[in-house]
Amino acid sequence: MMRAPTRRSVLSTGLAAGILAAPGVRAQAARRRVRFCLDWTWQSAHSAWTLAADRGFFSEAGIDVQIDRGFGSGDTMTKVAAGTYDIGFADTNLLLKFNHENPTAQLTSVFILYDASPNAAIFLKSSGITKPKDLEGRKISVTDGEGTRLLFPIFARANQLDMSKIELLSVTAQLRDTMVVQRRADATLGFLTTTALNMVGAGVPRGDIGWLQYNSWGVALYSSGLVVRKDYAERNPEAVSAFIAATIRGLRAMLADPVAAMASLKRREALIDEAIEISRNELINEVALLTANVRANGVSTVDRARFEASAAQVAEAFQIPIRPPMDFTYTDRFLPADRKII
Template identity: 85%
Template sequence: MTTVPRRALLAGAALLAAPAVRAQTAPRRVRFVLDWTWQSAHSAWTLAGDRGFFTARGLDVGIDRGFGSGDTMTKVAAGTYDIGFADTNLLLKFNHDNPNNQLVSVFVLYDASPNAAIFLKSSGITRPKDLEGRKVSVTDGEGTRLLFPIFARANQIDVSKIEFLSVNAQLRDAMVVQRRADATLGFLTTTALNMVGSGVPLNDIGWLQYNRFGVELYSSGLVCRKDYAERNPEAVTAFVAATIDGIRAMVADPRAAMASLKRREPLIDEAVEIQRNELINEVALLTPHVRANGVSSVVQARFERSAAQVAEAFDIPIRPSMDFTYTDRFLPADRKIV
């Protein structure tokens, strides 16, 4: 019997293993930026990272906090980040103003926009017309403020009868708590829980959500440059799928989700963020439509109807089709989250 030298055996084994080694590829790096400082909904992505949902799909994802949807869009358009989380209603104006750096929404998280007028119930405000004759704190350039004319028009509010108090975002909600303003405009899931964090019981806070008063807006989702999506369809598809896995995990185990969030931002109050998560589920995420059809199940007629309202609010002289700002081509077939 011929004896094969040990060195030859090792060499042969190395040759056999070489194709497998060559087949392995490094994870694809994706730079991701949020819309604001760390809050409960962002745990969908922190959980996706902690539980290996990105890694399983060949992605290495870095997540940074944001400084507002407008800032997020600007940074994604500039190439500082690959994908961002932002209010997709603002894409219409962005794309109109930046024809050479257009963005596209590839996933919509909130089926119902949390844009709202928020107030203390003791103010006596119960309907949109009650905002007339009131002081309303706003942050100029913020999405809810920019979209307010749609809400006002749909509810026959005389805007000239409202005194708008322009302040920075840090003061806006506090103005209501301190009774220096009767109401404020913002994402109710952010503002209401900011008020809770200041010691106001949630049951003492009221809101007029745009979506329940004639303005059926979709809301925040994942955005990227149109040319990035065309060049990197596998990365975008993988990121969306991992996001949906993260949402399922967040909904199923909110305490684990907030613990994941706290590892990124130790200063968050987990109890407040769990309350915020419950409110988001109630008013924006787990709508009857989403429960029946899955997340990001966008209806074209509704999307284009609300896009026309946004175009009117921003004085944009076009009636946009859905594909001007949104595509469903990167979505998986199964999008059920509950």
């Protein structure tokens, strides 16, 4: 015979259910929300984070991550500084200028992904451009706020270019590379890993595309990495460390299984060409990510002398009257000891 529930049985059952559910509830509640903004539209390099999300690396690290596309490094940094996002992926060379101009909302890089900057001037070889001086007298398509455009004065200064002899055509990101393919511009500025593969996707044979990578022409820059507000990092050290740890796991997974990584990316942007993105990733590995330093010592292994020398170039190009130490724009305090990714 069924018995009507008593107040005591209801309370006992509810308490027991609460005890049983508590571990899962606590685990879910413990996951801190982190809003993350990329530097650009979805591309192969971003698959380290999409794969980390899909395989549960963020959740296992105790964070719940929202990943959004970006609209240029400058735009991403502005949004992180404003508190719209907690962490951004951006060209860390721009931090010196940003921090100098925004002393009350300073950012710091906590992880450098690219050991060599893929910033470059990209062109069709038929243009006859083979060296920096050949850019004089040319039209170059650029997108305002994009990292390579903002850093171009450093490249120009290092190679003694007369900027008055170069016509910069300000266009949208969607038109920038197309301008070169259509021969409406002689060259463009961007990450060569982005632009070169965009041109391939537009039907240009890769062998017809040339570039002048900043790092090969007197500007030994580090490049893109994770940036946060300094005060956010101080208040949330566990979240920053967890995000970096999951990022490193994502990088290892991306390098071990690029096909799965691109499939993860395609779940966010159905229009990407997975074959193109795999080729893009191979180029990134070649020119920016898997340098001898990273292979030997791990990702985000930063040499202070090199960092401060390139920061001095940035300061000079932007006419910033300071020569700050590395700690002004970069810290390694949130990095794990093991940062090997291959």
